[in-house]
Amino acid sequence: MTIGLDVFSGDISARCPEKALVEQIFWLIRLRWIAAGGIIAAALAGSYIFPVLISAVPIYICAGALLLCNIFYFLEAARNTDNAEQRHIILGIAQIEIDLVILTAALNFAGGAVNPFFLFYIFHVIIAAIILSRNLSFIVGLTAIALFGLLVINELNGGKWLGYYPLRFSLAGDLQRNPVYLFGEFTAFSCTVILARYLTRVIVVRMAAKEIEAAREHKKLEDGLREQTETVISINEMLKRSRIEMAQREKMVAIGQMAAGIAHEIGNPLTSLSSAAQYLARKVGTHEEKENFLIIEHQVDRISNILKRMLSLSRPAASEYKWVSINELIDNALSLVKFDKRMQAVAVRSSSEADLPMIWLNPQHFEQVLLNIFINAMDAMKAVKQKHEHVLEITQELKDAMIEIRISDTGVGMSPEVCKRAFESFFTTKEIGKGTGLGLFISYNLVTELGGTIELKSAQGKGTTVIICVPVRHRVDTTSYADTKSIR
Secondary structure, three states, X not given: OHHHHHHHOOOHHHHOOHHHHHHHHHXXXXXXXXXXXXXXXXXXXXXXXXOOOOOOHHHHHHHHHHHHXXXXXXXXXXXXXXXXXXXXXXXXXXXXXXXXXXXXXXXXXXXXXXXXXXXXXXXXXHHHHHHOOHHHHHHXXXXXXXXXXXXXXXXXXXXXXXXXXXXXXXXXXXXXXXXXXXXXXXXXXXXXXXXXXHHHHHHHHHHHHHHHHHHHHHHHHHHHHHHHHHHHHHHHHHHHHHHHHHHHHHHHHHHHHHXXXXXXXXXXHHHHHHHXXXXXXXXXXXXXXXXXXXXXXXXXXXXXXXXXXXXXXXXXXOOOXXXXXXXXXXXXXXXXXXXXXXXXXXXXXXXXXXXXXXXXXXXXHHHHHHHHHHHHHHHHHHOXXXXXXXXXXXXXXXXXXXXXXXXXXXXXXXXXXXXXHOOOOOOOOOOOOOOOOOHHHHHHHHHHXXXXXXXXXXXXXXXXXXXXXXXXXXXXXXXXXXXXXXXX
16 A cells, blocks of 8 residues: 555645645634534435435444544544655545445435435545645546446436435436425536635645745745855955954964064164264363264264164053053153154144043053054145145043043045945055055054043045044042953
8 A cells, every 4th residue: 555655646745735735624623513514414404304315324323424424534544653745645645535325325325326415425526626736636536537427327227226216206207397406506516616726726826825824934045055155255354354354363473573673783883883973072172073073972872762662562552451541641652653754744733732631541551543544644634636735633521521632633534434444444446555454443443442442523625633532530530440440
């Protein structure tokens, strides 16, 4: 039986998946309750309203058999087993085949082949076409033909095979003129039309539901594939950014090591120059010569200070928070960039409110923020094609317990779109090799770490203004904060 079902159900997965097959089986069970009630009602009508049955007892027995089979079908369909799909296929065809046998028995006990309700064979064929595969539904059709043919042969042979249970009015002959038979024929035809319409509608609805479900599944698969694709793309982008960031870090480490080595190598000759200048200044006799050697010594000290600051920038920043003056930090940062060639045509204007309070921060971090902004300003002013004197204006003032620092340049400026992305990591408008896109990103993170804010105001052709706001913390409020930062 299993092998035969495997052969006959070759297209069952394509037509009716297991979940759908179970739904169809329970639908057929619900229809069968109605069918059993219809048989009982027909037997009562044939006994009392239109007394055409010789005996209604066999009809009641057929209805009872149908009810008992339906209870068994319900229990069997609700049971969970390992080979559920194959069991449901067996249950589906068994129901319809047994229903055909019970229908044949009920027709035989109610007039045989002349009973107009023989049209109900059609319903079983339609139901089989709905819930079973092509091959199995074909077997049901052959079964219906064979059973109705058996009734016809039994009628022609006077009931020798299955017994003879004619309707009362059929004994008188001329059935087509009998009003009771014609009414029964009309009733059978009407039921056939109504049920055919119902079953056809069921087929259309179920096909539409399957198409909608298939479209939903397709959409779900597309969405899942799109999400996976986006995830892969984002991971690739993240890996790409990580590789670039790692390469930039390695480059910064190498530059720091080189700067330390260069500063050390230059520092020794500078020390010798300073000592020689001091010695010669003491030995020379004229005042003019002594002044010249003092100038040499002063310039050597300036070079030494610049080297010391380069070394401090190349070393890892220590997480030491101090009370510092914003003005001093700005002066220190300016002293590092004022020797840059880009600053030769730039006038620096710095103004500050008197008695600005000291602020609690990491000076190395904040100097890095200022340097990043100064370098961007120099690049922006250098990019202006018209040759004229540029201005780098720096103002500091106290506003609502925040020290506001405004750094304005007369550079090329930025579009609103560029301003929105300026603080993104690795975003830069500079040429390749002239910018990493990390300066403003790092500056944003360092200022945010202080509890401050940084924003840009810019217009193309009119320059850029960077506004940094740093909170002022009173000494009594910074004990725990200082301890926390020291640990970090």
